[in-house]
Amino acid sequence: ELGNMYFSQGRWDEAATAYYAAGVRLVDQGLLTQAEDLIAVIRGLNGANADDLEQKIAAARNVENQ
Secondary structure, eight states, rough: HHHHHHHHTTTTHHHHHHHHHHHHHHHTTHHHHHHHHHHHHHHHOHHHHHHHHHOOOHHHHHHHTT
């Protein structure tokens, strides 16, 4: 919700940071599909954060498949 608040205020960098942090928490909780849902939004705001989140999701999937 913090990301949504920043987004609605046009505070793009802060929104990207909040969405990324939420995505990392989702990965840590094993909620990979929900984390993936944030990638497109983050990519529109900060491509580097989206790339990093994708890597974290891929690493978590690799751990699941072992």
